Amino acid sequence: MTSAQIGAYSTGVGLRLAHLAEVVADRPPVPWFEIHPENFLGNPHASELLDEVAEHYPISMHTVGVSVGSASGIDRAHLKRVVALVDRVKPFLVSGHLAWSTHEDAYLNDLLPLPYDDESLHLLSTHISEVQDALGRQFLIENPSSYVAFTHSTMSEVEFLGELVARTGCGLLCDVSNIYLSAHNVAFDPQRYIEALPANAIGELHLGGFTAEADEADAGGTVLIDTHAAAVCEPAWTLYTHAVRSFGSIPTLIEWDNEIPALPVLIAEARRADAIKTAFLAQEERCDAVG
Numbered sequence: 001m002t003s004a005q006i007g008a009y010s011t012g013v014g015l016r017l018a019h020l021a022e023v024v025a026d027r028p029p030v031p032w033f034e035i036h037p038e039n040f041l042g043n044p045h046a047s048e049l050l051d052e053v054a055e056h057y058p059i060s061m062h063t064v065g066v067s068v069g070s071a072s073g074i075d076r077a078h079l080k081r082v083v084a085l086v087d088r089v090k091p092f093l094v095s096g097h098l099a100w101s102t103h104e105d106a107y108l109n110d111l112l113p114l115p116y117d118d119e120s121l122h123l124l125s126t127h128i129s130e131v132q133d134a135l136g137r138q139f140l141i142e143n144p145s146s147y148v149a150f151t152h153s154t155m156s157e158v159e160f161l162g163e164l165v166a167r168t169g170c171g172l173l174c175d176v177s178n179i180y181l182s183a184h185n186v187a188f189d190p191q192r193y194i195e196a197l198p199a200n201a202i203g204e205l206h207l208g209g210f211t212a213e214a215d216e217a218d219a220g221g222t223v224l225i226d227t228h229a230a231a232v233c234e235p236a237w238t239l240y241t242h243a244v245r246s247f248g249s250i251p252t253l254i255e256w257d258n259e260i261p262a263l264p265v266l267i268a269e270a271r272r273a274d275a276i277k278t279a280f281l282a283q284e285e286r287c288d289a290v291g
């Protein structure tokens with residue numbers, strides 16, 4: 001199933017293990033689910049239930065462990081397992097992070113940043129092409145949540161992502177909440193960031209919650225942590241409206257990974273995103289009618 005077939009209005013929900021049995025038993029009104037393959041690889045019972053979910057819902061697959069930013073090479077054993085799951089579940093999108101989480105044999109349970117320079121660009125382009133070759137399809141790269149900026153970066157994050165798209169043909173997963181919190185943490189204009197992204201490459205949008213903590217480096221300041229442990233905040237919804245105006249009606253996902261609420265709470269968040277897309281499309285139609 002392609003993104004277009006999923007429907008222009010639909011917003012999916014991240015499927016976490018806490019809701020897996022409920023989804024299989026009750027088949028709630030969710031247009032599609034996004035899964036992390038890492039939650040199912042090595043968990044035979046969950047993997048069996050996933051097959052049932054995939055029979056009834058389109059699936060987007062979002063890997064957090066392939067580590068395309070690793071200087072020592074991607075985790076090929078993990079990639080092989082992900083490819084096998086992709087072949088079985090047949091997701092309509094496959095995505096991962098602009099980050100690294102492994103070095104040689106060490107697995108670091110985090111999504112770590114890298115500087116935006118020619119060396120990183122070459123490394124990432126090579127690894128993304130390798131992932132796309134293994135998958136036999138396009139891979140979407142998600143913009144990270146940032147807490148620091150490298151002084152030796154030679155290009156902005158948006159320029160870097162645009163270059164990756166141009167060099168590899170990869171798509172982009174635009175996490176609107178990541179843009180909001182990164183803009184707060186490292187001080188840039190989030191609307192201009194969205195406007196500078198290559199709109200044709202955007203295949204999916206993410207929305208999630210964060211946690212504000214006191215910034216130890218800035219008395220009285222706050223740092224926003226990408227915890228996915230809360231509802232989407234109002235300024236992120238405003239930024240999402242701007243993203244919909246910039247990119248059109250793109251499949252959107254509500255991410256909530258910690259302190260996970262009942263499924264209806266996630267569905268209500270998804271419906272709010274749908275309402276924003278519906279309003280945008282209605283306005284477009286009115287403009288077309290006038291024009």
Ligand SMILES: [Fe+2]
Binds near residue numbers: 175255
């Ligand atoms: Fe995300």
